[in-house]
Amino acid sequence: MRYVLVSIIAALMTAAATPASSHTRDRSREAVSIEMVSDSGRTYQAIPHRDFRKQGTHVIKQYLEARKGENYGIIIRNRTPGRIGVVIAVDGRNIISGKKSHLRNSEAMYVVNGYGSGRYNGWRTANDRIHKFYFTDIGDSYAKKTFKDTSAMGVIAVTVYREKERPRPLHRHQNKKSAPAAPAPSTESAGKGAAGRLQDETAGTGFGDKQYSPSIRVAFEPERRPIQKTLVKYEWRKVL
Numbered sequence: 001m002r003y004v005l006v007s008i009i010a011a012l013m014t015a016a017a018t019p020a021s022s023h024t025r026d027r028s029r030e031a032v033s034i035e036m037v038s039d040s041g042r043t044y045q046a047i048p049h050r051d052f053r054k055q056g057t058h059v060i061k062q063y064l065e066a067r068k069g070e071n072y073g074i075i076i077r078n079r080t081p082g083r084i085g086v087v088i089a090v091d092g093r094n095i096i097s098g099k100k101s102h103l104r105n106s107e108a109m110y111v112v113n114g115y116g117s118g119r120y121n122g123w124r125t126a127n128d129r130i131h132k133f134y135f136t137d138i139g140d141s142y143a144k145k146t147f148k149d150t151s152a153m154g155v156i157a158v159t160v161y162r163e164k165e166r167p168r169p170l171h172r173h174q175n176k177k178s179a180p181a182a183p184a185p186s187t188e189s190a191g192k193g194a195a196g197r198l199q200d201e202t203a204g205t206g207f208g209d210k211q212y213s214p215s216i217r218v219a220f221e222p223e224r225r226p227i228q229k230t231l232v233k234y235e236w237r238k239v240l
Contacts, residue, residue: 003217004085004109005096007118031080032112032160034230036064037119039071046232047240058228064156066135066203066234073121073133074156078112085109085161085222088120090133090205091143092152096124098142100149103159103229105222123207127215132208135234141204154203156232161222203235 036044050061078084087094087109089101096108112118122130123142143149 002219002221004111004220005124005215006111006218007120008214008216030058030060031078031228032084032086032158032230033077033079034158034232035075035077036072036156036232036234037075038067039073044072044234049233055225057226060228060230062230062232063240064232064234065237065240066154068135068137068203068236071121071132071134071208073119074158075117075119076110076112076158077117078115080162081114083114083163083220084112084227085163085220086112087157087159087161089152089155089157090123091141091155092149093123093143093147095120095122098123098146100147101157103157103226105161105224105226109161109220109222111218111220121213122211124213124215128212130211130213132211134206134208135203136206138202138204140206142207144204146207154234156205156234158228158230159226160228161226164221164223166221202239 035046038044044064044067047063048060049063050059052059074088076086085105087101087103087105087107089095089103092101093099094101094107096110099107101107110118110120122132124130138144138150138153141153143153
């Protein structure tokens with residue numbers, strides 16, 4: 001059984017969030033909705049690019065206009081009755097561990113309860129502390145400054161895993177053998193490619209001010225395949 005994080009503050013959502021965008025795309029098919037919001041509560045408008053299914057995973061690709069210097073957060077709303085695990089990567093780095101992310105189910109992830117929601121505002125550096133996200137230039141980005149990594153610059157990626165169904169206890173009768181144990185789960189890559197050719201103007205995400213953000217570890221066993229993957233390419237207006 002794996003243990004993953006639940007962010008306590010992230011679970012306390014504000015009711016003042018604005019609609020995601022003016023586009024009429026039917027979002028009811030999404031198991032999980034994902035929005036980027038500023039510290040002031042304004043929702044950044046996402047521009048749909050592609051929406052398709054691949055090997056049972058709903059893949060959503062979008063563009064988003066970044067605003068230099070603004071702090072932002074990622075809001076995730078679970079529209080399913082069961083718990084989900086979410087692997088979140090910004091500029092190719094897992095936002096909990098800071099490690100290079102391939103969006104696998106073995107990575108550090110947050111858990112969102114059924115019909116629940118959470119807001120994730122920054123890079124986690126301790127169980128009770130994050131450093132806030134803000135839009136900035138490549139040279140000032142966390143991925144570039146700390147890890148010299150520009151392989152997925154300007155991409156916010158969220159991959160969603162359902163919780164593996166726990167085996168139900170069987171009523172054992174006298175002289176009957178118990179059911180064999182279930183095989184151990186395997187790990188499959190759900191990686192993403194590079195964000196594309198880098199330009200001097202390309203946006204990135206910085207390692208901002210500290211913020212109190214308590215979290216706890218809970219037991220969670222993710223399924224092997226993700227049910228949804230959302231990839232958001234953010235850029236300055238002049239590049240878009």
